[in-house]
Amino acid sequence: MRPPSNPRIRLVVLLLLAAAVGLVPTHPATAAGTASTKVFTADAQPTWQTNGIVWAVTYVRGVIYIGGNFSTVRPPGAAPGTREVARDNLAAFDANTGDLLPLSHRFTSPQHAFSGAKPDVSCDVDWDSQVYSCDTIYRIKASPDGSTIYVAGDFTHVDGQVRTKIAAFGASRDNAPLDTRFAPTGINSRVRALAVGSQSVYAGGLFTQAGGAARTRLAAFDRSSGALTSFNASADAEVIALSLSADQSRLVVGGNYNRLNGVAQHALGAVNPSTGRSTAWAWRGVPRTSYITDLVADSNAVYMTANGEGTWDGRAAVDPATGRLKWFDSCLGASWAAALHGDLLYTGSHAHNCNDTDGGFPEQATDMPEPRYYRLLAQTTRGSSTSIQYWFPSTNGGDPNIPATRSVSKLGPRALASDGRSIWVGGQFTTVNDKPQQGLTRFTLTAKSIAPSTPAAPTVQNSGQNQVTVTWRGVEDLDDPTVTYQVYRGSTVVYRVRGSAKPWETKKTYSFVDRGLTAGSSVRYTVRAVDGHGTAGASSPAATATVGRSAQEPDPWADDQWGHERAPWSDWDDPWGGW
Numbered sequence: 001m002r003p004p005s006n007p008r009i010r011l012v013v014l015l016l017l018a019a020a021v022g023l024v025p026t027h028p029a030t031a032a033g034t035a036s037t038k039v040f041t042a043d044a045q046p047t048w049q050t051n052g053i054v055w056a057v058t059y060v061r062g063v064i065y066i067g068g069n070f071s072t073v074r075p076p077g078a079a080p081g082t083r084e085v086a087r088d089n090l091a092a093f094d095a096n097t098g099d100l101l102p103l104s105h106r107f108t109s110p111q112h113a114f115s116g117a118k119p120d121v122s123c124d125v126d127w128d129s130q131v132y133s134c135d136t137i138y139r140i141k142a143s144p145d146g147s148t149i150y151v152a153g154d155f156t157h158v159d160g161q162v163r164t165k166i167a168a169f170g171a172s173r174d175n176a177p178l179d180t181r182f183a184p185t186g187i188n189s190r191v192r193a194l195a196v197g198s199q200s201v202y203a204g205g206l207f208t209q210a211g212g213a214a215r216t217r218l219a220a221f222d223r224s225s226g227a228l229t230s231f232n233a234s235a236d237a238e239v240i241a242l243s244l245s246a247d248q249s250r251l252v253v254g255g256n257y258n259r260l261n262g263v264a265q266h267a268l269g270a271v272n273p274s275t276g277r278s279t280a281w282a283w284r285g286v287p288r289t290s291y292i293t294d295l296v297a298d299s300n301a302v303y304m305t306a307n308g309e310g311t312w313d314g315r316a317a318v319d320p321a322t323g324r325l326k327w328f329d330s331c332l333g334a335s336w337a338a339a340l341h342g343d344l345l346y347t348g349s350h351a352h353n354c355n356d357t358d359g360g361f362p363e364q365a366t367d368m369p370e371p372r373y374y375r376l377l378a379q380t381t382r383g384s385s386t387s388i389q390y391w392f393p394s395t396n397g398g399d400p401n402i403p404a405t406r407s408v409s410k411l412g413p414r415a416l417a418s419d420g421r422s423i424w425v426g427g428q429f430t431t432v433n434d435k436p437q438q439g440l441t442r443f444t445l446t447a448k449s450i451a452p453s454t455p456a457a458p459t460v461q462n463s464g465q466n467q468v469t470v471t472w473r474g475v476e477d478l479d480d481p482t483v484t485y486q487v488y489r490g491s492t493v494v495y496r497v498r499g500s501a502k503p504w505e506t507k508k509t510y511s512f513v514d515r516g517l518t519a520g521s522s523v524r525y526t527v528r529a530v531d532g533h534g535t536a537g538a539s540s541p542a543a544t545a546t547v548g549r550s551a552q553e554p555d556p557w558a559d560d561q562w563g564h565e566r567a568p569w570s571d572w573d574d575p576w577g578g579w
């Protein structure tokens with residue numbers, strides 16, 4: 001969501017919001033948890049792509065499974081429509097090499113006419129013939145023993161066999177056939193959420209019937225037979241996310257409902273995984289206009305992402321046994337996907353203002369139609385508050401050629417999974433770090449850090465007295481908060497200075513006075529930035545000046561070429577200052 005543009009109103013809104021969720025920050029220096037897990041680098045690694053939206057990413061036994069609404073995959077670097085391989089809403093990749101694996105099945109559903117009324121744009125819509133069909137996969141979850149994957153969504157048939165909204169396959173590097181034993185039937189509408197325990201598969205969504213019985217948006221099926229179990233819980237509106245607690249003693253239910261098992265409870269709660277009865281839930285802080293979109297658990301907490309209209313749409317951690325809030329962040333920008341890697345939480349969102357969260361960033365590009373989005377975040381999970389780590393790769397929201405009216409909200413990332421070495425990100429994006437890459441990407445621990453951006457050409461000015469003043473504007477770096485600028489005269493480094501590479505601090509300018517030059521000579525300067533891992537960015541375009549003997553002082557208050565007022569006294573002759 002966009003916050004009010006007036007900063008004072010915004011502050012009031014944020015404080016009211018913090019009060020609403022039961023945690024008023026007394027001062028910004030609240031001790032945030034630290035992490036022992038290393039953060040991934042921000043340089044996206046070569047990854048296969050899809051021609052549509054990826055809604056689910058799951059890792060099991062060396063394989064990454066993706067599900068969504070697509071009909072082909074294509075290799076890293078391939079343009080849309082080229083080198084495509086048919087894959088219908090489901091595909092698998094070797095988690096280590098990234099190579100495509102043979103898994104391939106056909107997910108279908110009946111076609112409906114829509115004649116005038118707007119169809120569900122998350123489905124396959126033929127706008128010319130006014131027909132649509134809904135066969136999207138929304139979730140893939142593996143069994144705890146890693147033997148089986150469960151796939152859920154809108155489809156009614158798999159490979160021509162009836163599988164209403166949910167199906168199972170053996171987890172395998174080969175093209176595992178459809179599981180013939182696990183074949184629940186009679187689910188009459190979308191399954192949006194899955195959780196898999198050692199005995200049962202839990203489904204949540206929009207349905208009101210399952211396995212020949214009434215089941216209102218929540219149901220469970222026996223893992224070995226696929227039969228509906230006696231588990232019986234209900235929600236009065238869509239269930240979007242499910243997660244078992246790490247000890248499997250609670251099933252946490254997230255969504256956009258207002259009643260759980262008939263009792264008023266908005267968006268978040270827990271039930272007994274055997275009976276479906278509601279269990280204790282202390283935190284009632286999800287605002288009525290927010291809803292829970294994803295859930296993931298470890299032994300510390302269950303973590304969630306939220307979407308909201310004009311209200312909370314950040315992340316939170318809750319103790320699943322009691323429902324007590326451990327921490328939340330008040331970042332603005334709808335959040336849709338969560339995955340754990342060690343003790344760090346990775347999320348997909350379109351966060352654009354995390355100014356009230358440790359390690360966060362202010363709203364940027366406030367004069368533009370859209371603010372700057374940071375669509376992928378890593379943050380700490382332990383302790384009573386969270387800290388955003390310095391890791392800011394990003395994607396675009398979605399295909400800019402598809403009109404907004406014919407697309408689900410263009411939020412970018414929609415699903416994440418860690419394979420222990422990489423974080424895989426699926427979604428509706430068509431670029432990653434401003435380079436073409438559709439539907440899927442990944443970041444690793446071992447890749448080089450991403451290079452700092454390339455500085456614009458410096459401003460060089462004859463300052464008289466055989467001196468030239470070189471001035472340049474800061475760069476940004478997506479995985480190092482500081483860089484070292486190197487100023488080159490010709491091919492020689494004549495100055496080094498460290499500076500911030502935070503994208504929200506790039507308006508800073510830096511200056512250096514090159515002394516003792518030969519009057520009348522022409523000198524040529526370039527600037528580049530090297531990050532804290534030693535990865536160098538490209539050199540700026542060159543700028544040239546003619547050295548003067550007589551003083552010709554520049555106007556210290558003249559705007560520089562970027563329209564920023566210079567502060568000529570800063571940074572000069574201070575090799576480690578300047579930021």
Ligand SMILES: [Ca+2]
Nearest residue numbers: 449450480531
């Ligand atoms: Ca870097």
